[in-house]
Amino acid sequence: xxxxxxxxxxxxxxxxxxxxxxxxxxxxxxxxxxxxxxxxxxxxxxxxxxxxxxxxxxxxxxxxxxxxxxxxxxxxxxxxxxxxxxxxxxxxxxxxxxxxxxxxxxxxxxxxxxxxxxxxxxxxxxxxxxxxxxxxxxxxxxxxxxxxxxxxxxxxxxxxxxxxxxxxxxxxxxxxxxxxxxxxxxxxxxxxxxxxxxxxxxxxxxxxxxxxxxxxxxxxxxxxxxxxxxxxxxxxxxxxxxxxxxxxxxxxxxxxxxxxxxxxxxxxxxxxxxxxxxxx
Amino acid sequence: xxxxxxxxxxxxxxxxxxxxxxxxxxxxxxxxxxxxxxxxxxxxxxxxxxxxxxxxxxxxxxxxxxxxxxxxxxxxxxxxxxxxxxxxxxxxxxxxxxxxxxxxxxxxxxxxxxxxxxxxxxxxxxxxxxxxxxxxxxxxxxxxxxxxxxxxxxxxxxxxxxxxxxxxxxxxxxxxxxxxxxxxxxxxxxxxxxxxxxxxxxxxxxxxxxxxxxxxxxxxxxxxxxxxxxxxxxxxxxxxxxxxxxxxxxxxxxxxxxxxxxxxxxxxxxxxxxxxxxxxxxxxxxxxxxxxxxxxxxxxxxxxxxxxxxxxxxxxxxxxxxxxxxxxxxxxxxxxx
Amino acid sequence: xxxxxxxxxxxxxxxxxxxxxxxxxxxxxxxxxxxxxxxxxxxxxxxxxxxxxxxxxxxxxxxxxxxxxxxxxxxxxxxxxxxxxxxxxxxxxxxxxxxxxxxxxxxxxxxxxxxxxxxxxxxxxxxxxxxxxxxxxxxxxxxxxxxxxxxxxxxxxxxxxxxxxxxxxxxxxxxxxxxxxxxxxxxxxxxxxxxxxxxxxxxxxxxxxxxxxxxxxxxxxxxxxxxxxxxxxxxxxxxxxxxxxxxxxxxxxxxxxxxxxxxxxxxxxxxxxxxxxxxxxxxxxxxxxxxxxxxxxxxxxxxxxxxxxxxxxxxxxxxxxx
Numbered sequence: 001x002x003x004x005x006x007x008x009x010x011x012x013x014x015x016x017x018x019x020x021x022x023x024x025x026x027x028x029x030x031x032x033x034x035x036x037x038x039x040x041x042x043x044x045x046x047x048x049x050x051x052x053x054x055x056x057x058x059x060x061x062x063x064x065x066x067x068x069x070x071x072x073x074x075x076x077x078x079x080x081x082x083x084x085x086x087x088x089x090x091x092x093x094x095x096x097x098x099x100x101x102x103x104x105x106x107x108x109x110x111x112x113x114x115x116x117x118x119x120x121x122x123x124x125x126x127x128x129x130x131x132x133x134x135x136x137x138x139x140x141x142x143x144x145x146x147x148x149x150x151x152x153x154x155x156x157x158x159x160x161x162x163x164x165x166x167x168x169x170x171x172x173x174x175x176x177x178x179x180x181x182x183x184x185x186x187x188x189x190x191x192x193x194x195x196x197x198x199x200x201x202x203x204x205x206x207x208x209x210x211x212x213x214x215x216x217x218x219x220x221x222x223x224x225x226x227x228x229x230x231x232x233x234x235x236x237x238x239x240x241x242x243x244x245x246x247x248x249x250x251x252x253x254x255x256x257x258x259x260x261x262x263x264x265x266x267x268x269x270x271x272x273x274x275x276x277x278x279x280x
Numbered sequence: 281x282x283x284x285x286x287x288x289x290x291x292x293x294x295x296x297x298x299x300x301x302x303x304x305x306x307x308x309x310x311x312x313x314x315x316x317x318x319x320x321x322x323x324x325x326x327x328x329x330x331x332x333x334x335x336x337x338x339x340x341x342x343x344x345x346x347x348x349x350x351x352x353x354x355x356x357x358x359x360x361x362x363x364x365x366x367x368x369x370x371x372x373x374x375x376x377x378x379x380x381x382x383x384x385x386x387x388x389x390x391x392x393x394x395x396x397x398x399x400x401x402x403x404x405x406x407x408x409x410x411x412x413x414x415x416x417x418x419x420x421x422x423x424x425x426x427x428x429x430x431x432x433x434x435x436x437x438x439x440x441x442x443x444x445x446x447x448x449x450x451x452x453x454x455x456x457x458x459x460x461x462x463x464x465x466x467x468x469x470x471x472x473x474x475x476x477x478x479x480x481x482x483x484x485x486x487x488x489x490x491x492x493x494x495x496x497x498x499x500x501x502x503x504x505x506x507x508x509x510x511x512x513x514x515x516x517x518x519x520x521x522x523x524x525x526x527x528x529x530x531x532x533x534x535x536x537x538x539x540x541x542x543x544x545x546x547x548x549x550x551x552x553x554x555x556x557x558x559x560x561x562x563x564x565x566x567x568x569x570x571x572x573x574x575x576x577x578x579x580x581x582x583x584x585x586x587x588x589x590x591x592x593x594x595x596x597x598x599x600x601x602x603x604x605x606x607x608x609x610x611x612x613x614x615x616x617x
Numbered sequence: 618x619x620x621x622x623x624x625x626x627x628x629x630x631x632x633x634x635x636x637x638x639x640x641x642x643x644x645x646x647x648x649x650x651x652x653x654x655x656x657x658x659x660x661x662x663x664x665x666x667x668x669x670x671x672x673x674x675x676x677x678x679x680x681x682x683x684x685x686x687x688x689x690x691x692x693x694x695x696x697x698x699x700x701x702x703x704x705x706x707x708x709x710x711x712x713x714x715x716x717x718x719x720x721x722x723x724x725x726x727x728x729x730x731x732x733x734x735x736x737x738x739x740x741x742x743x744x745x746x747x748x749x750x751x752x753x754x755x756x757x758x759x760x761x762x763x764x765x766x767x768x769x770x771x772x773x774x775x776x777x778x779x780x781x782x783x784x785x786x787x788x789x790x791x792x793x794x795x796x797x798x799x800x801x802x803x804x805x806x807x808x809x810x811x812x813x814x815x816x817x818x819x820x821x822x823x824x825x826x827x828x829x830x831x832x833x834x835x836x837x838x839x840x841x842x843x844x845x846x847x848x849x850x851x852x853x854x855x856x857x858x859x860x861x862x863x864x865x866x867x868x869x870x871x872x873x874x875x876x877x878x879x880x881x882x883x884x885x886x887x888x889x890x891x892x893x894x895x896x897x898x899x900x901x902x903x904x905x906x907x908x909x910x911x912x913x914x915x916x917x918x919x920x921x922x923x924x925x926x927x928x929x930x931x932x933x934x935x936x937x938x939x
Contacts, residue, residue, distance in 0.1 A: 016387050119298030123592045126554025128302075131588035134576060135306040213421050215558055219573045234426055238562060241433045242444065253426035261421040513720040517677050520715075521735045521786055522708030531734075532723055611725055611770050 023262035030077040038071035041110030042228045048059045061247035071083045072228040079229045084209040087147035095155025103163030125150040143222035146213050154245035162194040204267030207260040230256045284607045292600045299592040317581045320361045358582030367586035376461025378567030385490035393495045397502025419496025424555040428489035428562040445563040453478045486563040493550045501544040505537040542606045621651040623826035629686030638898040644849045655827040657837035660796040660847035670796045672779045675703040709739040712787035716799040719777035728782045729767025739790045754785040798830045825870040834877045846870045849906035856931040866938040868913050913937045
């Protein structure tokens with residue numbers, strides 16, 4: 001497998017990418033096995049143990065309700081990553097399909113998709129997400145939809161450019177000539193061909209999607225207490241920063257930073273493996 | 281010049297149209313009964329029915345749209361449930377606070393990021409280049425609300441050199457005479473040094489938090505663009521003509537390299553306006569972001585919509601300004617039309 | 618041609634660091650240009666013609682390094698000067714023009730301003746007179762309507778006009794030497810002739826020496842007094858134009874001439890040079906880099922490369938010349 005050998009070369013040249021893959025594995029384990037690995041019940045309050053700093057018993061300390069922060073941070077991984085992943089997949093589905101259609105068919109389709117993307121981009125993206133969640137209702141599913149909508153233009157643009165390039169390519173001509181309908185050609189041939197580049201896009205925007213979801217929950221949209229989610233935990237911890245109980249906000253915030261950092265590096269590494277020409 | 285301005289204005293029109301349509305959709309095409317949204321959570325069925333007729337929500341959608349446009353033209357953004365005041369007036373009073381914060385953050389970011397990027401490109405491989413790399417990779421990962429909190433903790437709680445994150449001015453000082461609405465400018469204009477210093481101290485942490493957030497894309501774009509330009513043919517000609525290094529780097533290279541950076545400012549503004557909301561929340565900064573967040577918590581609907589519309593219009597205007605400035609710097613855009 | 622030459626390059630070697638190893642791009646290159654003389658540096662792409670010019674001007678790519686040699690110009694060795702001293706010389710005593718004139722000019726600066734920049738920098742004019750002096754230069758390179766054209770940007774001008782602007786920039790301070798790197802590639806044939814004539818005229822008027830870098834032998838023949846032939850980083854032959862064309866002595870020069878389409882060339886009669894340029898990254902390069910593809914190869918050819926003067930200013934680097 002040529003790709004595997006190339007991947008190994010990139011990893012040896014750039015150990016940081018290897019670090020990113022390692023971190024990603026850690027996060028994945030935390031997301032899948034989190035609840036099983038947590039030392040305490042993340043929802044269990046214990047007022048006697050409230051606001052205790054980090055110790056051997058509670059690695060990350062306890063919050064204002066006496067809940068173990070380490071367990072909460074661990075368990076929150078699943079929620080944060082799922083929200084981000086779901087919105088990225090949704091954005092990809094909406095964006096890639098419309099983008100490929102726009103790039104392949106051109107004309108009217110292109111204009112409509114372009115107008116739609118431009119209209120979304122006319123808003124500051126986080127503000128638009130706020131407006132969408134406020135309109136659709138304060139639920140987690142709407143965070144996913146709002147984040148997907150604001151990421152749609154990027155995917156549409158990339159997919160459109162790639163489809164445009166491939167429109168006259170040999171394998172597409174061949175598919176057309178062998179009697180496939182246009183829809184078949186687009187779905188069965190063009191779309192699979194641009195998947196690697198879309199994968200790179202998806203990992204690059206995972207970081208942004210995590211930040212977006214955390215930002216929305218920080219201001220009270222989407223996730224509600226007592227659910228454990230990094231953004232909402234930072235918001236709860238913010239009230240105690242001024243009185244010096246730093247651990248409540250720090251650990252979820254650090255987890256957030258680490259996750260975003262990991263996905264950004266991962267995206268860069270994937271891009272180097274798949275399309276080294278695009279390096280900055 | 282005038283032709284440039286007019287052509288740029290023309291491109292803004294479809295954006296404004298799109299913004300108005302989308303904000304209309306966000307106010308009317310809601311799951312459930314829009315009237316219930318505007319009447320509030322605790323409203324009785326009669327109150328909801330009253331609101332329905334009062335806001336014209338029982339008319340057909342096209343009629344509502346026309347009414348909506350009419351309202352906008354008259355500056356009517358509805359009324360806030362919690363205060364009963366017109367949203368437009370409340371936004372107008374709070375806008376200068378947000379503007380002062382965002383502009384200060386932007387100026388700070390530009391003043392640091394652009395020289396950093398230029399130096400990193402001119403002195404490749406030195407410590408400044410590595411610093412720039414670190415700033416750009418780490419900068420994009422920092423959640424702005426977390427950075428703000430960290431700063432408040434370190435500089436206010438631990439080191440006690442920053443004031444409490446409690447708004448634009450300490451309680452003991454009174455705001456300066458209102459000329460522009462910007463406390464820094466107004467206090468300078470009225471020679472009110474104590475207020476100026478107080479306002480600056482309160483502005484420091486939130487502005488720096490926001491600035492750090494936007495440093496990364498600006499520095500990265502400046503460095504990349506500068507590197508590309510320094511390797512181009514016309515720079516080789518400039519060097520072969522014996523032009524002084526300062527002329528080559530600043531008059532020839534930088535002016536060309538700054539073009540993509542100006543374009544990047546559009547994206548940076550999008551991030552900044554979003555970060556504004558989060559930073560205002562962390563530092564209790566009385567701008568339109570905090571206004572909208574408070575309205576969200578109390579399910580007060582009209583202010584949120586007014587906020588989204590205002591921010592969008594501001595953003596379109598900012599992009600217009602960026603396009604215009606770009607046309608000033610690049611004659612190819614000006615003369616090719 | 619008597620007296621001190623305008624430029625004397627001796628023993629110039631240049632290496633490039635690349636990912637796949639060190640490339641010995643130039644090896645012991647040496648030639649002279651007399652005052653007021655016009656020579657051509659010819660060879661295939663990759664023979665090192667432009668690198669020689671860049672090395673002399675001191676504008677080599679950072680990956681390149683001069684490992685030996687001297688370039689005597691105006692009494693000093695250009696290769697030993699500091700960057701600041703070199704910057705004084707460039708544009709004033711020696712100038713260079715490049716191919717692709719459109720991309721070689723600053724796209725967002727008026728052309729008159731670009732000429733003025735060089736004048737002000739080297740003291741040819743004050744910042745007040747510079748704009749007028751720039752217009753004078755435009756007249757000198759025969760650009761019609763010079764006052765208006767000085768306010769134009771490069772994208773508003775044709776390729777030929779941009780090349781004239783470059784010539785104006787290069788000649789503004791009346792240098793003693795001009796290096797022209799493929800100045801007419803990319804221009805149409807009529808414009809080519811006009812540009813070459815212009816350069817020739819201006820050179821004769823001020824007694825300026827010129828080095829034309831080109832792969833076009835016909836052009837070299839028509840406009841240059843002497844021709845220097847390069848192959849794979851070596852100088853293989855240098856001779857007055859007529860001598861080279863009448864009687865090329867190096868096997869490579871002969872092949873090069875045979876490959877040039879003349880008046881009566883047909884597709885069948887066009888000869889081609891067999892083989893390829895050697896891989897210059899190899900450590901075991903032969904001393905004569907042409908020997909691998911040469912049909913006149915003898916045992917002596919594996920020895921050190923000679924430099925034999927076989928006629929009036931006719932030098933050839935070959936053990937078995939024609």
